[in-house]
Amino acid sequence: MEVCYQLPVLALDRAVPKHVLSRRGAISLTSSSCLFGGRSPRQLSKRRGAISYDSIDQTALYIRMLDVRLGNFRSEIRGSTSHLCVDFRSLHSGESEDHASNRKQRSKLSLQMYLQCSRSFHGTLTFRHLHLLDQVYYGQAKCMLQRVGTWNFDIFLFDRLTNGESLVCLTLELFCKYGLIELFGLDPLRLHSFLVRIQEGYRSRNPYHNSLHAADVTQAMYCYLQEPKLSESLTSWDILLALLAAATHDLEHPGVNQNFLLKNDHFLASLYQKNSVLENHHWKSALSHLRESGLLSHLPIEDRHRMEERLGSLILATDISRQNEFLSRFKAHLDRKDLNMSSPEHRQFILQMALKCADICNPCRPNSLSTCWSHCVTKEFFQQGDVERAHRHDVSPLCDRHSNSVAIIQKSFISYVVEPLFVQWARFCDTPLSHCMLGYMKQNKKYWSNAAIMRPKPKSLVRSLPLRHSNRL
Ligand SMILES: [Zn+2]
Numbered sequence: 001m002e003v004c005y006q007l008p009v010l011a012l013d014r015a016v017p018k019h020v021l022s023r024r025g026a027i028s029l030t031s032s033s034c035l036f037g038g039r040s041p042r043q044l045s046k047r048r049g050a051i052s053y054d055s056i057d058q059t060a061l062y063i064r065m066l067d068v069r070l071g072n073f074r075s076e077i078r079g080s081t082s083h084l085c086v087d088f089r090s091l092h093s094g095e096s097e098d099h100a101s102n103r104k105q106r107s108k109l110s111l112q113m114y115l116q117c118s119r120s121f122h123g124t125l126t127f128r129h130l131h132l133l134d135q136v137y138y139g140q141a142k143c144m145l146q147r148v149g150t151w152n153f154d155i156f157l158f159d160r161l162t163n164g165e166s167l168v169c170l171t172l173e174l175f176c177k178y179g180l181i182e183l184f185g186l187d188p189l190r191l192h193s194f195l196v197r198i199q200e201g202y203r204s205r206n207p208y209h210n211s212l213h214a215a216d217v218t219q220a221m222y223c224y225l226q227e228p229k230l231s232e233s234l235t236s237w238d239i240l241l242a243l244l245a246a247a248t249h250d251l252e253h254p255g256v257n258q259n260f261l262l263k264n265d266h267f268l269a270s271l272y273q274k275n276s277v278l279e280n281h282h283w284k285s286a287l288s289h290l291r292e293s294g295l296l297s298h299l300p301i302e303d304r305h306r307m308e309e310r311l312g313s314l315i316l317a318t319d320i321s322r323q324n325e326f327l328s329r330f331k332a333h334l335d336r337k338d339l340n341m342s343s344p345e346h347r348q349f350i351l352q353m354a355l356k357c358a359d360i361c362n363p364c365r366p367n368s369l370s371t372c373w374s375h376c377v378t379k380e381f382f383q384q385g386d387v388e389r390a391h392r393h394d395v396s397p398l399c400d401r402h403s404n405s406v407a408i409i410q411k412s413f414i415s416y417v418v419e420p421l422f423v424q425w426a427r428f429c430d431t432p433l434s435h436c437m438l439g440y441m442k443q444n445k446k447y448w449s450n451a452a453i454m455r456p457k458p459k460s461l462v463r464s465l466p467l468r469h470s471n472r473l
Contacts, residue, residue: 138162138169145173148219149226151436152366155216166215167202168195171247174222180243183236185298194293201251201285207379209253214246216373220358221246227429230350233341241307242351245314246358248286253278256384258321259396276319283315310348317352318359320417326356327420334427350428357425363414363444364422364437370444378406407451414445 141161147153148170159166172195175181181188202211221242225231234242254261254268258277261269272280287308290296296304317326330353333339333346340346362373385399398409422441426434 141169145170148173148177149223151223151433152369153219154369155212155219156369156372159212159215164204164211165199167199167211167218167247168192170215171195171198171218171243174218174243178236178239178243180236180240184240184296186295190293190295194289194295195247197289197293198247198251198286201289203253203255206253206255207383208373208377209250209255209380213376214248214250216362217249217355217358218243218246220361221354223433224354224358224429227431227433229341229429230354234347234351237307238347238351241310241314242354244286244290245311245351245355248289248311249282249315249318249355249359250278251282251285251289253282255380256387257396260384260388263393276316276322279316279319283312286311286315313348314352314355317356320360323356323417323421326353327424330424330428334424339428353425353428357421360418360421361437363410363418364441366440367444367447370440371447374406374410374448378404378409381409405452407448407454410448411445411452414441414448419445 138161141158144153144158144161155166158170162169172192175186175191180186181191198214199211202209202214204210225234225239225242258269260266261277262274268277268281271277290308296307299307329349333349339350341350362370362377364370365373381399381404382401385395385401388395388399398404418441422434422437426438
């Protein structure tokens, strides 16, 4: 067994002190229950791990966990696609009865455990929830949440630390940060139940349009809400709506685009009269979950109706086929300098633009995160193409794995869709965050341009890319 005695031993579920984070290094970890409640120092060795931190963004770069009971050593590197394999639950089995009893006592005081247990009374109990995870596992996620407003936030790592529950954990944290539970008199259990419904409403089989993408968009939206122009003028209703819209904007996405649904006479196409089919479906799905959960049932009906309409206007704005319409309007406002954030209509428009930015901000993230997203979205494109080919249908643009590559798709997507939007957003918010996003975007554009040169463009690829991205995101 590998033990680094020279390193500080820190509780997983307690904040890492700043002096530890001031330099890049590794931290040996154990649980607070072992550290503070254990009778024997030997208990420290029952659960061991280490996290390497980067001094710039102070997020974990590298995590190691030792399963001493099984004698296994497994590791995880940030940005890798494999999942952390350590089952923390197995580490409990070696604890003494006294220690287990102490832990049980503490669990009674934990809101998280209370919420998990209460699911059984709300009809949302699933197999996954039958085995409560070690609280230590969430401790690392809690540390990450202290920096949820940073643009380098690694949502992939956060998702692994929360065992795939990043959307629930992150959104709940943001609701608490803004005090929305108290402000709107929300029932915490109903809120949690609603968020679990939302998370499970995303198809985990989709390589891209899954709950992780929703969590990423919600985190990006939070970063935009922190921008001075927004934070100084938005109301609590605006913030509530912005977070709900971000979390639900792709709810029940089928993993194929609108053209696929139209070509195959899918019932959703006729239900929404071939108009923003996916976005209408996301909105209506969000409404059904909202109403079924009863989250806002205590509010006056006029407020609920108004809120549902505004939620729809935000989600429908993410229809990428309406990109030019929104961009032209945004540009015209900026040219005239007539955006007035005290106007409810203008605030709603800015929230629409913020959600659109959050939805396609992947190329504006650091390269290590951005490339992961690029591969995910391309995988989903190609899966659709494979289905079309198997059924002898015409393969949709961008979906043919034999004539496209990640690099070619990304290079054009950044040039024609992402860059025009973020250049205008930077005009509206001339802030360090906007400059940071534009900087990363340029780096990623160069990265994919170089990659595309290394792999020549297939002759069969047609050029009209902006249209080809229709209804993708
Ligand atoms: Zn999306």
